[in-house]
Amino acid sequence: MARVFNFSAGPSALPLPVLRQVGDELADWQGRGMSVMEISHRSPEFSEVAGRAETDLRDLLKIPDNYRVLFVQGGATTQFSAVPMNLSTPEQRVDYALTGSWGKKAHKEAARFSDAVIVADAAGSGYTDIPPFDSWTVSTEAAYLHYTPNETIGGVEYPFIPEVGDVPLVIDASSTILSRPLDVSRFGVIYAGAQKNIGPAGLTVVIIRDDLLGHARDGTPTMLDYKVQADSGSMSNTPPTFAWYVAGLVFQWLKSQGGLEVVAKTNKRKKDKLYSCIDASDFYSNPVDPASRSWMNVPFTLANPELDPVFLKTAAEAGLSNLKGHRSVGGMRASMYNAMPEEGVDALIAVMRDFEKIHG
Amino acid sequence: MARVFNFSAGPSALPLPVLRQVGDELADWQGRGMSVMEISHRSPEFSEVAGRAETDLRDLLKIPDNYRVLFVQGGATTQFSAVPMNLSTPEQRVDYALTGSWGKKAHKEAARFSDAVIVADAAGSGYTDIPPFDSWTVSTEAAYLHYTPNETIGGVEYPFIPEVGDVPLVIDASSTILSRPLDVSRFGVIYAGAQKNIGPAGLTVVIIRDDLLGHARDGTPTMLDYKVQADSGSMSNTPPTFAWYVAGLVFQWLKSQGGLEVVAKTNKRKKDKLYSCIDASDFYSNPVDPASRSWMNVPFTLANPELDPVFLKTAAEAGLSNLKGHRSVGGMRASMYNAMPEEGVDALIAVMRDFEKIHG
Numbered sequence: 001m002a003r004v005f006n007f008s009a010g011p012s013a014l015p016l017p018v019l020r021q022v023g024d025e026l027a028d029w030q031g032r033g034m035s036v037m038e039i040s041h042r043s044p045e046f047s048e049v050a051g052r053a054e055t056d057l058r059d060l061l062k063i064p065d066n067y068r069v070l071f072v073q074g075g076a077t078t079q080f081s082a083v084p085m086n087l088s089t090p091e092q093r094v095d096y097a098l099t100g101s102w103g104k105k106a107h108k109e110a111a112r113f114s115d116a117v118i119v120a121d122a123a124g125s126g127y128t129d130i131p132p133f134d135s136w137t138v139s140t141e142a143a144y145l146h147y148t149p150n151e152t153i154g155g156v157e158y159p160f161i162p163e164v165g166d167v168p169l170v171i172d173a174s175s176t177i178l179s180r181p182l183d184v185s186r187f188g189v190i191y192a193g194a195q196k197n198i199g200p201a202g203l204t205v206v207i208i209r210d211d212l213l214g215h216a217r218d219g220t221p222t223m224l225d226y227k228v229q230a231d232s233g234s235m236s237n238t239p240p241t242f243a244w245y246v247a248g249l250v251f252q253w254l255k256s257q258g259g260l261e262v263v264a265k266t267n268k269r270k271k272d273k274l275y276s277c278i279d280a281s282d283f284y285s286n287p288v289d290p291a292s293r294s295w296m297n298v299p300f301t302l303a304n305p306e307l308d309p310v311f312l313k314t315a316a317e318a319g320l321s322n323l324k325g326h327r328s329v330g331g332m333r334a335s336m337y338n339a340m341p342e343e344g345v346d347a348l349i350a351v352m353r354d355f356e357k358i359h360g
Numbered sequence: 361m362a363r364v365f366n367f368s369a370g371p372s373a374l375p376l377p378v379l380r381q382v383g384d385e386l387a388d389w390q391g392r393g394m395s396v397m398e399i400s401h402r403s404p405e406f407s408e409v410a411g412r413a414e415t416d417l418r419d420l421l422k423i424p425d426n427y428r429v430l431f432v433q434g435g436a437t438t439q440f441s442a443v444p445m446n447l448s449t450p451e452q453r454v455d456y457a458l459t460g461s462w463g464k465k466a467h468k469e470a471a472r473f474s475d476a477v478i479v480a481d482a483a484g485s486g487y488t489d490i491p492p493f494d495s496w497t498v499s500t501e502a503a504y505l506h507y508t509p510n511e512t513i514g515g516v517e518y519p520f521i522p523e524v525g526d527v528p529l530v531i532d533a534s535s536t537i538l539s540r541p542l543d544v545s546r547f548g549v550i551y552a553g554a555q556k557n558i559g560p561a562g563l564t565v566v567i568i569r570d571d572l573l574g575h576a577r578d579g580t581p582t583m584l585d586y587k588v589q590a591d592s593g594s595m596s597n598t599p600p601t602f603a604w605y606v607a608g609l610v611f612q613w614l615k616s617q618g619g620l621e622v623v624a625k626t627n628k629r630k631k632d633k634l635y636s637c638i639d640a641s642d643f644y645s646n647p648v649d650p651a652s653r654s655w656m657n658v659p660f661t662l663a664n665p666e667l668d669p670v671f672l673k674t675a676a677e678a679g680l681s682n683l684k685g686h687r688s689v690g691g692m693r694a695s696m697y698n699a700m701p702e703e704g705v706d707a708l709i710a711v712m713r714d715f716e717k718i719h720g
Contacts, residue, residue, distance in 0.1 A: 002388075002393050003387070003393045003394065004392070006393075006394045006398055006399075008398060008399060008400055009400070010400070010598065011397060011398060011399060011400060011401065011598065011601055012398060013394070013398050014395065014397060014398055016387065019386055019387035019395055020386075020387055022386055023383050023384070023386030023387050024383070026379055026380075026383030026386060027363070027379035027380055027383055028362075028363065032364070032681075033364035033366075033679070033681070034363065034366045034681065035374065035379055037371060037374060037379075037561070037606075038366055038368060038372060038373050038374055039366075039371060040368055040369070040370070040371060040682065041371065041561065043682075073433040073435070073562060073600075074433045074434055074438075075433070075583070075597040075598055076597070077582070077596065077597035078433070078434075078581060078583045078597075081581030081582060081583065081584075109581075109582055112578075112579070112582075113579070193597075193598060195598055200397045200600070200601070201397070201401065201598045201599065201600055201602065202433060202562040202563070202599070202600025202601070202602065202603055203562070218472075219472070219473070219579050221438060221441030221442070221445070221469075221581065221584065222437070222440070222441060222469055222472075223434055223435070223437055223438045223441065224441075236437065237435040237436070237437035237438075237553075238370065238371065238435055238553060238561045239561065239562070240433075240561055240600065240603070241371055241555075241560070241561045241562070242560045242561065242602065243600070243602070243603075246397075319393070321393070321394065322399070322400065322403075
């Protein structure tokens, strides 16, 4: 098998040891003569898988006891609706910071359910920086403050956590969760689609402070009610069992790496190398304010965009896949989630340097 | 590998050739050096997987062109909310037939969103029959009529399709879809959780007549709006790509079996054999009206329930797994979806006969 270095923004690369284990035990899991996909979510065997995944995630993120962990369906986009339905009334003010495509989508959906106020908007910079917090117009009356700590498309990332007193912070952590330690106690709700740093698409992790449960408004679909999910251990109906199992293997793999402190060091080295390569050259550029650059998603452009297809072809021939930039940004994008080994980034940098020598 | 015969009600057995293929190509799909889990849902490669799955499902069920097929998340239970939110106003009457646990749950959720009227209720028989249609109190004013053609827990199945003129029929087909041909044109909406006859848990198939799109009420979460899903090819956000891919392989396997006419013949033989075995004995019994017995889920009890654990142990030793009945019914339940080979049913019957000889 010739594995490539896969820079996909999501669904994205999974750790090879995890994929190998999943493949090996696909049709005969734990010697039981059946796949983990073929057993009841209520069986003792699956309960153990589910429970261990939660325990390992709690260990990795040091999740305090007064937080519940939900394993649900629908992606972060479904959370765009679930958050206002669970945490606010239709009349209540809810605050949103807009720093890219995903934050804008979250706000647009929330505006259907509450008085969703834009308290910061990076439109002025073309969404290439994070507006300093002292420019935000937050309210202490808001039911919550929502932001997107890492914007997958723009490649911008918050260098700070907003300070808003008792207003719960709610974040879409899809593309940054588990990339480094996180002080969970600072947040009311942390939600993340699995398909970047957790596991296969089709699973969403929600970490919620327990005082925020039990406030879903009338008209909230039962499956979107956080309390229903918390009270049932995310088994109010059949959960995405296979994705949950793979996520559990990813959590074990992260622990085997030494936990998030070690993972963070690797991720920091990876992004420092790549940004240094870009900044050292007039041939490559990244538009993002250096203080707000993403660790996970690095968009970059060539001085001559006509060379984009040539670059992508050259990279593909070197075993580097899915580097094409998002259609709204153009150029290239290297997504370097936890499963991207440092050698993959080294290989990318080598290709970039060679390419510049020839075409620069 | 010693595969067992797995009678789980869901998540349930998948076809072994499908599991083998999934396992073989888990870390290196189509020689691309990555897993199908690791590629963008918007890539040409995944679009082909998604499109072929839909085409094959359309072939299998002969779905007319004026129906859309959605591949969504959340399970049938999420559809319990989505159906009234998409098809009715809060004031409008919606009709529900209650023939078991799932129909009751669907009605309970709909009553949160509309004037949900119970037009038939099998409570009188303890949910062991389907009330004859001439006893139903349906209304031509209802926005739709909902029923559950097969009740997984009770093991009852409709021997007829209700005739209600222009009122759209909406069915939760989770545990009967693809077990035999179905005249899709008789229905407004057919929805089904994947984890019985389609694929892994975490995928829900919705087949909807196109005139029923575009009527979602205010306050419907965008991801639950059928029109949004239809307009985006179920890719409004990241879909459960792995489950979709496995479902596609199951559809191909069903076609390779000869399609649903052939599958139906096998399923009929399987259930006829098992019910004959039960009915020929005073030791085993099934409580369901013979006219309304499920093809897929066969609950049965022993004359002496104290022998239940002995029976389950004996069956497990013979390689027959997950025969324990639902906690609300007791006894045993044999779920025999498409992936259960006829030899599995033969093996169960052999165990039952031997067990009766010893303990009867």
